């Protein structure tokens with residue numbers, strides 16, 4: 480059992496029940512229309528303070544400071560674009576990251592390993608099955624963003640991203656996205672340039688702590704705006720794959736976490 484989840488509103492423990500099916504259908508409809516859905520108060524209100532408190536000291540003392548400049552593609556070059564094309568503009572991303580192997584049996588780890596969670600996500604994503612990663616570092620990451628830190632514009636490499644906001648900042652740290660800015664057939668470099676140069680109006684959402692967010696970010700550009708104020712934005716990111724046993728390479732681990740093991 481996972482006693483941190485608001486099973487009253489989100490009956491993940493009853494797969495196949497009418498309430499579960501209704502929830503899955505609702506989430507699927509939102510995903511199709513908006514490219515994302517949010518389950519507010521997914522973590523029980525009284526379980527949230529402990530879920531945050533158990534991670535804060537680790538974030539403060541042991542986090543990897545992940546700071547880099549990247550473009551929206553996380554790629555140094557795109558064959559069909561000149562190096563000075565505005566779609567390739569690099570921006571700074573910076574946060575503190577901790578990995579699953581630093582979290583013991585924290586609530587976020589218990590949630591990740593509770594199999595009805597993957598079962599629910601698979602149903603929502605229309606997959607036969609989803610699996611947790613075998614990678615001891617990448618399975619679950621928790622990111623802390625303090626004043627001035629941000630996750631800049633990018634397209635995700637994975638089809639979907641699952642996050643749980645643990646603590647919201649006073650100001651800033653909002654999730655912004657431009658839905659379907661590109662497609663499998665059309666990279667829309669001009670639209671990307673417009674977005675990066677401020678000529679588009681991305682959607683901005685403010686999430687409450689305890690909200691689970693599922694987001695299809697492969698072709699929807701998105702970012703987290705810079706955090707302002709004394710309270711950090713703290714968010715957990717869960718990684719699921721369609722096959723079991725997935726691990727990162729050593730190079731990927733060093734790139735993301737500054738260490739291989």
Ligand SMILES: O=C(O)CCC(=O)C(=O)O
Pocket residue numbers: 630635640642654696701703714716
């Ligand atoms: O921190 C967030 O809300 C978004 C995370 C994200 O975009 C990602 O992990 O790719």
Ligand SMILES: [Fe+2]
Pocket residue numbers: 633634635640696701
């Ligand atoms: Fe992303």
